[in-house]
Amino acid sequence: MTQSEPLPTESAPSEQSASSAHGLTTGAVARRLGVAPTTLRSWDRRYGIGPAAREDGRHRRWTPEDLAVLHEMCRLTSSGIPPAEAARAALAGPASAEAAPPAAPGPLPPPGRRPGSGNGLRLGAVRQECRGLGRAAVRLDAWAVDDLLGSVIAQYGLVTAWEEVMAPTLHAVGRKWETSGDRYVEVEHLLSWHVSSALRRAAGPPPVVSRSAAPPVLLACVPGEQHTLALEALAAGLAEVGLSTLMFGAAVPPEALDQAVRRTGPAAVVLWSQGRSTASPALARHVADTAWGVKGARARPAVVPAGPGWAGQPLAPGTVRPGGLREALTLLRGLCDAAAGAGTGPGSGSGRPGVRDQS
Template identity: 75%
Template structure:
């Protein structure tokens, strides 16, 4: 004997039966991961609407209407402006997408003005940021995953990080700060997908040749929870074949001290997002830590990474890179020096100020 259907099952059955008469706007919105107001706005502004309306007023979407909406979502997520995406979706054509990163072209395509429909304060940024932002606001995980992977493949890790990932993350963070508890889920989901994309880069590079230099240690200072910039650096080091040890968020001073003494690193990267977390005493301690036999003591070079270290010129034995690209260049130079016969290959990284 069949059991009676539960409320959720009855609702699903009702939605499954709706296509004969058309699907409601709410059901389509849930299926596509967009807000019902977005669908109504697309209908009003761009004519992306249902072919028929019940009683002349209520929207009822057919399978053909939904296919056009799906294409509209795909195009806007790839950075195509909504008006252009709507024309292409209705016509069944594919608009020309940007083919080169802004940093690599003499004349970048002009960025669109705010008001693209994603609600994020992106300002003057490249189109891919808008596509990623729209997908994040829709909580569209598959699109974010596909976008990040294709961008890294097309433009490289550093450009994707600096020109797409960081601006979009900052925009979501600003929206969170100004909207109370709203957009927390957007920030968390976007951060998770960025982290996943970065780790895929690192994992994909593990099978390549590895440098013979001592490792590079990556750590957030105590009290610092922002790890994504260090994850980007770890992925970049993996691409270069440079050995690294990632310790993540809020590393206690004692743990970092033990890691330095045990591994004899060529460099230690300390990340501080804010001045309140920057631990200058810890940075000096790490830079002054020596190991090895008497007469051949070695020290490491400390990279002060992140905006929290802004201020006085770093002391001898410390460097302050201006971003991911510069940090990778400095660390590659330190590893090459440590691997050369003059460098000793034992963690005796050159002292630089």
């Protein structure tokens, strides 16, 4: 089903016949665009983005021309342009957009000086794409969310898109939910699903041959941890540089993690913890002590505790906790290169420097 098709309800045929004769009602337009009816009324009242005709002088009826203006309004606000400015451009029509020369690709512009918001989200001084993503998510505009995520990744790269657009918007939605009772849960679920989908598209299929022939990087959330999006971003980033990964996702039981390490002989094991209640230094030490290989040249994985839950936790000497996605990618590339040079793996006869066990 495309965004422009009516929902398959019993009233759909009558809406179609009404649209052909009199135009669409505000409710029908809202369903088509994934926008709340109150948003359409607000745009009409504040910016004049409304139907050209009103049946009997009262009931709003939206024509195809009105819908074209609305589509442009949604597109512009989802790209981060403030609603008032977006309304002026949408009402001016495509001629004004064609007259302007296309912008050359380049780095993200600096964050705005004024605190921005996404329809009630407290975002602070952030990129305009972040504000646009917040607005689209609060409107439950799935098409705009998906389109914006894809364009940001394509234009600025995965790391910048995650650190400067996706993660700040997810945090803002989470804060809004926590401070609004049970409201905005649907916004968080919609945004999380589309972010996950965008990250998986960016990762693509697993590489047939690793760039360095290194053992894989094993990615797992610690037991009790359900937040996986940051780990999915790391998986996509590793795939982007040609490193193979094994993603085990949320709340991996200790026994399953132990078996996975012994069976695959990974170059590194990333243990993600979002909150202090799930971080387990004992589990990290156990994984770091898990060995494989022949006697006299057994190998052990490098353990990388990742996520805010590990802050302040007692970690083994020499353990590095990366501060963000970019730092984690640099660290793991180095570990994979070292593993490839040492030829480690379950069945190889040598261990990596620093993790070789002579027992």
